[in-house]
Amino acid sequence: MKNSRLFSALINLGLNEKEAMVYLACLSLGPTTVLKISRxxxxxxxxxxxxxxTLKQRGLINMEVKGFKTLFAAEDPEKLETMLKLKRKExxxxxxxxxxxxxxxxxxxKIKYYEGxxxxxxxxxxxxxxxKPSEDxxxxxxxxxxxxxxxxxxQDFIVRRSKLNIKIRLLFPDSKIAREHKxxxxxxxxxxxxxxxxxxxxxxxxxxPQRLIIHQLTxxxxxxxxxxxxTIQTQRExxxxxxxxxxx
Numbered sequence: 001m002k003n004s005r006l007f008s009a010l011i012n013l014g015l016n017e018k019e020a021m022v023y024l025a026c027l028s029l030g031p032t033t034v035l036k037i038s039r040x041x042x043x044x045x046x047x048x049x050x051x052x053x054t055l056k057q058r059g060l061i062n063m064e065v066k067g068f069k070t071l072f073a074a075e076d077p078e079k080l081e082t083m084l085k086l087k088r089k090e091x092x093x094x095x096x097x098x099x100x101x102x103x104x105x106x107x108x109x110k111i112k113y114y115e116g117x118x119x120x121x122x123x124x125x126x127x128x129x130x131x132k133p134s135e136d137x138x139x140x141x142x143x144x145x146x147x148x149x150x151x152x153x154x155q156d157f158i159v160r161r162s163k164l165n166i167k168i169r170l171l172f173p174d175s176k177i178a179r180e181h182k183x184x185x186x187x188x189x190x191x192x193x194x195x196x197x198x199x200x201x202x203x204x205x206x207x208x209p210q211r212l213i214i215h216q217l218t219x220x221x222x223x224x225x226x227x228x229x230x231t232i233q234t235q236r237e238x239x240x241x242x243x244x245x246x247x248x
Contacts, residue, residue, distance in 0.1 A: 004024075006024060007020050007021070007024065010023060010024070010080075013080055013083060013084065014083065014087065018041075018043060018047060018051050019051055019054060019055055019058075021041040021042070021043060022037060022041050022043065022048055022051045022052065022055060022061075023055060023060055023061070023074055024041075025037045025040035025041040026061060026072060026073055026074035027074040027077070028040065030073060031064060031066075031071040031072070031073040032071055032072065032073070033069060033070070033071060033072075034048050034049060034052070034070075034072065037052075037072065052072055058083065059075060059079050059082065059083075060074065060075050060079055060080070060083075061073070061074060061075065062075055110225075110226075110227045110228070111224065111225070111226050111227075111228075112224070112225040112227075113222065113223075113224055113225075114222060114223045114224075114225065115220065115221075115222045116221060116222070117149060117150060117221045119223075120215060120221055120222065120223045121150065121153055123213060123215070123223050123225060124154075124157055125157075126211075127206065127208060127210075127211065127213070128157075128160055128161060128164065130208075130210050130211075131164065131166055131208050131209070131210065132166075132209075133164070133165040133166065134165060134166065134167065135166055135167065135208065135209050136166070136167045136169070136207070136208065136209070136236070137161070137166050137167065137168045137169070137206070137207075137208055138169050138170075138206070138207040138208070138236065138239045139168075139169070139170045139171065139204065139205065139206050139207075140171045140201070140204075140205045140239065140242070141170075141171075141172070141201055141203065141204030141205060141206075141215075141217070142172065142173050142175075142200075142201045142202070142204070142217060143170075143172050143175075143177060143178055143181060144175055144177045144178070145201075145202070145204075145217040145218070146204050146215075146217055147177075149217065149221065158188055159188070161188070161189075162187070162188040162189045162190070163189075164189075166189075168188075168189055168190045168191065169190070169191045169192075169193075169239075169243065170185075170190055170191070170192045170193075171192075171193055171195055171239070171242060171243065171246075172192060172193075172194055172195065173194075173195050173199040173200065173201055174194050174195060174196065174197040174199065178192070178194055179194065182194065193243060193246045193248065194246070195242075195246070201217075202216065202217055202218050203215060203216050203217060204217055205235070207232060207235050207236050207239055208232075209232070210227065210232075211225055211226065211227055211232070212225070212226040212227075212228075212231055212232050212235050213225055213226075214226070
């Protein structure tokens with residue numbers, strides 16, 4: 001059992017080894033006695049009693065009395081989802097305090113490297129998670145190259161981003177896809193300006209108050225994330241210079 005996929009999954013959900021063993025035994029046996037659970041899980045009866053009490057408190061085991069016998073049964077595995085929701089709620093309650101401790105001070109900062117498409121996509125997800133209402137989300141990049149990396153993910157990303165109350169401004173090289181997208185910019189809560197026709201970009205630069213992202217769009221796919229206030233401000237100023245220089 002200890003090497004089984006289900007056992008590992010329960011451990012990852014937060015159960016300890018004995019709890020996982022008892023819960024799996026109850027799932028496989030149905031309503032049963034402590035003695036049978038003990039034999040199936042390979043644990044002493046006294047240990048099983050203790051573990052059952054813990055699992056009852058977690059809402060994963062129920063007890064029923066039939067005649068002179070007390071039987072124990074596993075609750076529906078969907079209760080495990082409730083456990084995850086509770087953990088998520090606990091995290092959300094302390095996250096502001098953790099974030100306050102993490103905030104950068106003065107000129108301090110960090111540079112992080114992410115290699116591979118999946119790792120880079122996690123960077124984009126973090127942008128939507130951390131940006132606050134009314135903040136700027138600025139981009140200089142080739143939408144065509146960016147979109148082709150994973151069309152489903154990045155199209156969904158655009159939709160998710162559009163639902164946030166943020167100020168999205170995008171600078172794209174001149175292309176058919178860029179001009180087509182500009183026609184529907186309001187649908188995605190965006191403002192788009194087109195760069196000069198001879199502009200070529202192989203990186204996607206994203207500027208938010210929290211981070212500067214430099215995402216390489218050609219192989220090897222990677223991203224550099226800079227968390228430094230002065231660097232972010234400098235890039236923002238450069239973006240504004242370019243933005244104001246384009247008269248539509």
